[in-house]
Amino acid sequence: TQLLEQSPQFLSIQEGENLTVYCNSSSVFSSLQWYRQEPGEGPVLLVTVVTGGEVKKLKRLTFQFGDARKDSSLHITAAQPGDTGLYLCAGPQDSNYQLIWGAGTKLIIKP
Amino acid sequence: DTAVSQTPKYLVTQMGNDKSIKCEQNLGHDTMYWYKQDSKKFLKIMFSYNNKELIINETVPNRFSPKSPDKAHLNLHINSLELGDSAVYFCASSPPPAFDPLYNEQFFGPGTRLTVL
Numbered sequence: 001t002q003l004l005e006q007s008p009q010f011l012s013i014q015e016g017e018n019l020t021v022y023c024n025s026s027s028v029f030s031s032l033q034w035y036r037q038e039p040g041e042g043p044v045l046l047v048t049v050v051t052g053g054e055v056k057k058l059k060r061l062t063f064q065f066g067d068a069r070k071d072s073s074l075h076i077t078a079a080q081p082g083d084t085g086l087y088l089c090a091g092p093q094d095s096n097y098q099l100i101w102g103a104g105t106k107l108i109i110k111p
Numbered sequence: 112d113t114a115v116s117q118t119p120k121y122l123v124t125q126m127g128n129d130k131s132i133k134c135e136q137n138l139g140h141d142t143m144y145w146y147k148q149d150s151k152k153f154l155k156i157m158f159s160y161n162n163k164e165l166i167i168n169e170t171v172p173n174r175f176s177p178k179s180p181d182k183a184h185l186n187l188h189i190n191s192l193e194l195g196d197s198a199v200y201f202c203a204s205s206p207p208p209a210f211d212p213l214y215n216e217q218f219f220g221p222g223t224r225l226t227v228l
């Protein structure tokens with residue numbers, strides 16, 4: 001069974017600090033997606049990483065896919081209160097391509 | 112223009128009642144989903160429909176019955192509501208996962224917060 005584990009579960013930091021959250025698995029994934037869910041809303045896709053070692057940047061957010069395609073990280077530089085939300089990683093199952101979801105990292109950025 | 116919409120946004124009801132949540136998508140997607148997100152924010156797939164046909168039915172009590180009248184709609188009916196059904200329910204849609212498995216993005220509705228008293 002393919003599983004995705006996210007860490008930390010919860011992170012609360014001050015505005016302006018940097019942070020990294022992780023999405024790990026013992027299984028290889030063909031791709032991983034990162035979604036952000038703001039309070040009272042549904043998750044929204046931020047990025048998809050496909051190639052081992054790939055790095056994608058979205059303004060202050062940097063996403064990396066591990067070389068072995070078993071893990072991914074999200075690094076936020078100079079966090080802003082607008083970055084507050086639940087960050088979810090998801091990847092397609094090999095058997096039927098349905099998305100498997102991690103449990104998420106709840107991020108709070110204090111002004 | 113709302114891509115995936117759900118009604119109602121909030122639903123408060125008594126134990127034992129029957130209720131429905133409606134979902135509509137205007138993205139032209141063939142695949143639609145129902146998810147349950149509990150108080151710990153874990154997002155759990157309940158059902159997946161492709162072109163009005165059920166393709167995933169996770170371990171969900173048979174009190175939950177999805178209905179897809181057409182490709183753009185997937186409603187969720189819940190019978191004999193229990194306290195443990197309290198959660199946020201999300202509808203989502205996507206192209207068929209097998210169509211582009213690497214980049215298959217799911218589009219979510221705003222959620223329906225169900226509270227069972």
